[in-house]
Amino acid sequence: MKRFAVRRSTIHGKGVFALRPMFARERIVEYKGMVTSWSEAARYCAQRAEDGHTFLFGLADSRVIDGARGGNSARWFNHACIANCEAVEEGGRVFFEAKRTIRPGEELFIDYALELPKPWSRKTLAGYRCHCGAKRCRGTMLGVSS
Numbered sequence: 001m002k003r004f005a006v007r008r009s010t011i012h013g014k015g016v017f018a019l020r021p022m023f024a025r026e027r028i029v030e031y032k033g034m035v036t037s038w039s040e041a042a043r044y045c046a047q048r049a050e051d052g053h054t055f056l057f058g059l060a061d062s063r064v065i066d067g068a069r070g071g072n073s074a075r076w077f078n079h080a081c082i083a084n085c086e087a088v089e090e091g092g093r094v095f096f097e098a099k100r101t102i103r104p105g106e107e108l109f110i111d112y113a114l115e116l117p118k119p120w121s122r123k124t125l126a127g128y129r130c131h132c133g134a135k136r137c138r139g140t141m142l143g144v145s146s
């Protein structure tokens with residue numbers, strides 16, 4: 001049975017929705033795509049018109065997976081500052097897992113916290129604005145640790 005479906009999201013563009021209950025730590029999908037550098041991915045993205053969706057996932061070794069190239073439905077997971085799913089990296093591959101029990105019909109979210117190299121231009125910040133609407137929304141999909 002299919003575990004999730006891609007549908008129109010009330011948060012932003014398309015989103016991924018649970019079709020059946022999921023339990024905490026359940027592995028949902030692998031985030032697939034082309035592994036490349038931030039700078040190459042940024043150049044490639046700049047050449048395309050996107051409807052505000054970004055398909056980049058940062059790896060621990062500072063490379064990224066570009067879900068726009070060779071990606072799967074995992075690229076439609078929207079960002080939320082308080083997410084119900086989390087990414088687990090294993091040997092250069094990234095898997096999305098449920099962080100808690102999820103009910104059928106819930107939209108699935110990841111806190112992308114993208115470690116985009118600085119400096120961030122105004123255009124970059126606009127492109128990574130967060131739409132999650134949480135009370136403690138930090139306003140961006142970018143990681144603000146550093």
Ligand SMILES: [Zn+2]
Pocket residue numbers: 080081082130131132133134136137138139140
């Ligand atoms: Zn947010």
